[in-house]
Amino acid sequence: MMQRIEVTPRIWQRILNLRSARGKEALNGHLSAEEEAALQLYGPLARRDAGPLTLAQIGQSLDGRIATPSGDARDVSGPDGLSHLHRLRALVDGVVIGVRTALHDDPRLTVRHCEGGDPARIVIDPQGRLPDEAMPLRGDGIRRIIVQGVDRARPRGIEVIRLTPNGGWISPAAIMTALRRAGLGTLLVEGGGRTIAGFLEAGLIDRLLVTVAPVIIGAGPQGLTTRDPIQTLAQAMRPETRVYSLGSDILFDCDLGRSLGREKAVPPSRQDAALQS
Structure with a gap:
């Protein structure tokens, strides 16, 4: 209901x-x-x-798209879906995005549509591609962290977590361990879709929140695409889900296990899934 x-x-x-x-x-x-x-x-x-909690939020269209083929994602979520995203930011210690999202969207990752403080900004950048002047790395008094797979110096005030990549990818489990050690308890994995899918396949997401706006895009990137696709529906994740009307958007709040004290059903082959987007 x-x-x-x-x-x-x-x-x-x-x-x-x-x-x-x-x-x-x-x-x-x-x-x-x-x-x-x-x-x-x-x-x-x-x-x-x-204890620590990891959320993932993705906003998509009725046909499961998060952007147009050209990459325009600005109005995929309606105004109430956007306010919901900012509430999540206000409740977490840090927001995680992949370098592709950082390069394409140059997001501020701040709290502007509700009362609350800004979270730490964390970018996963295996190849060290993100410019120092990018919005997520700007100096404004908020903690900034970049997870790199290369030895690249960053300006003073930016925390660098150096992790060894495997084939150009960094393990989500290694990233999560490093962020916990850095004192970040509640985290929001905000984008892009590949980054969220990588953490999801690795069994590291406790709550997956999916907002759906009444718009049909017709083509473009999909919300979630896993690297290790299942072969039968019997293998599909079927989380306990609550459904909410936000107003302009519908929210599916999917509990993936930890908050209900259940062991997550993640196939062993997915435990080392990785990401780079």
């Missing part, structure tokens, strides 16, 4: 309080069903008492 969410100022403040360990403060007044749904969706993502 689909639930409609409404993120009122009082509910969002309560969720931010959960993030800052002040979540026991009471709410005054009756909560609407839509407010309860918002608390149900975002509350568990804000908590810090359940």
